[in-house]
Amino acid sequence: MRFMMMVMPEGHGLAAPHVAPSPAKIMEYNKSLQKAGVLLALDGLFPPSTGARVSYADGKATVIDGPFAGTKEVIGGYWIIQVRSREEAIEWVKRAPMSNNQVIEVRQIHEMPDFPEEVQRAAEGFGHRNVVA
Numbered sequence: 001m002r003f004m005m006m007v008m009p010e011g012h013g014l015a016a017p018h019v020a021p022s023p024a025k026i027m028e029y030n031k032s033l034q035k036a037g038v039l040l041a042l043d044g045l046f047p048p049s050t051g052a053r054v055s056y057a058d059g060k061a062t063v064i065d066g067p068f069a070g071t072k073e074v075i076g077g078y079w080i081i082q083v084r085s086r087e088e089a090i091e092w093v094k095r096a097p098m099s100n101n102q103v104i105e106v107r108q109i110h111e112m113p114d115f116p117e118e119v120q121r122a123a124e125g126f127g128h129r130n131v132v133a
Contacts, residue, residue: 001082001089002109003080003081003082003083003106004078004106004107005079005105005106006075006104006105007096007102007108008073008074009076009099017023020132026096028097030034033081038081038082039079039080040080041080041083042079042080043077044077045075045078047076048067048071050066051065051066052066053061053066053068073103089108090106
């Protein structure tokens with residue numbers, strides 16, 4: 001089972017583009033995930049002040065540049081891990097070296113067999129297990 005662990009640091013929504021957490025403890029944690037053989041991917045994200053949102057209405061796309069007013073929680077980075085259960089994923093999250101007022105949300109990633117048969121058929125031939133039409 002794959003899970004995404006999303007870091008939601010307080011104040012990241014309005015942070016300047018160069019703001020990043022101290023790497024020492026996070027790198028130690030990353031190495032422990034890697035050593036255990038559960039780490040599939042990880043990345044930090046630039047704050048929303050550098051991003052854009054695209055919304056859709058009546059077949060038209062509208063682009064809004066960040067920062068985004070009224071945003072309470074944003075994702076500052078993520079890990080993707082592969083473990084045997086939700087409980088194991090939560091145990092890994094509990095070990096993360098987070099500061100006060102930081103939150104990690106953990107959610108299972110859909111695997112192809114989780115989708116209805118017609119979706120699985122539509123996605124055949126993409127060559128990547130996570131691409132869904």
